Amino acid sequence: xxxGTSPADPSASADxxxxxxxxxxxPGTGERTADGAAPDQAATRDGDAREGAGDGDGDGGTGTxxxxxxxxxxxxxxxxxxxxxxxxxxGDAPAPARQWPLLAVLCTxxxxxxxxxxxxxxxxxxxxxxxxGAALIGGAVLRLVVPSVGMLAVRSRxxxxxxxxxxxxxxxxxxxxxxxxPWLDIPFLEQAVHFTIR
Numbered sequence: 004x005x006x007g008t009s010p011a012d013p014s015a016s017a018d019x020x021x022x023x024x025x026x027x028x029x030p031g032t033g034e035r036t037a038d039g040a041a042p043d044q045a046a047t048r049d050g051d052a053r054e055g056a057g058d059g060d061g062d063g064g065t066g067t068x069x070x071x072x073x074x075x076x077x078x079x080x081x082x083x084x085x086x087x088x089x090x091x092x093x094g095d096a097p098a099p100a101r102q103w104p105l106l107a108v109l110c111t112x113x114x115x116x117x118x119x120x121x122x123x124x125x126x127x128x129x130x131x132x133x134x135x136g137a138a139l140i141g142g143a144v145l146r147l148v149v150p151s152v153g154m155l156a157v158r159s160r161x162x163x164x165x166x167x168x169x170x171x172x173x174x175x176x177x178x179x180x181x182x183x184x185p186w187l188d189i190p191f192l193e194q195a196v197h198f199t200i201r
Contacts, residue, residue: 085163088156091149104145104152111138129186132178139171 092100099106115134118127145152146163157163179187 085156085158086160087146087150087152089151089153091151091153091155102153102155104142104149104155108138108142108145108155111135111141129178129181132181133175136171136174136176136178139167139174141171143167143171 090096090101091104094101112135115131115138118131118134120131122128124130142155143164146155146160146167155163158166176187179185180189180192
């Protein structure tokens with residue numbers, strides 16, 4: 004190309020000089036496919052598609068389409084909904100009704116916290132704490148009995164049952180044996196405390 008000529012200049016093509024190399028001819032860029040990916044990326048995608056079809060029934064390319072692969076994907080794109088993690092009520096119900104199991108547990112625990120914070124009567128801390136533990140135990144019962152509990156389902160049914168039930172039981176037991184004047188006397192627990200403090 005002569006000095007002072009640009010690739011867009013019609014005189015450059017008229018005198019037989021070549022235009023500037025296109026972006027596709029530049030080193031390292033390569034030719035682009037119709038969907039905008041480089042050929043090596045397109046080949047990788049095509050290879051993945053053939054790999055999914057590789058365990059097919061050998062239809063010989065008759066056009067029936069590849070059978071979906073039963074292998075787990077190498078890249079996880081989302082998280083599976085927990086068992087029972089759908090709506091607790093139908094979709095046309097108002098939003099609070101769709102999540103009534105979670106709201107029941109949260110409201111019961113909130114009332115327990117309020118009783119502990121306000122301390123309106125003697126032994127209020129014990130009653131409020133037991134109410135919090137009872138809310139968690141109630142959450143475990145709901146998770147066991149109700150087939151769909153909405154956002155109360157965090158993990159699998161077994162994991163939620165163990166977590167809610169164990170935490171609720173421990174909170175209730177701690178409220179019962181709390182000093183002074185415990186409502187539940189466990190002799191070996193007192194001996195264990197004395198042995199530990201010694």
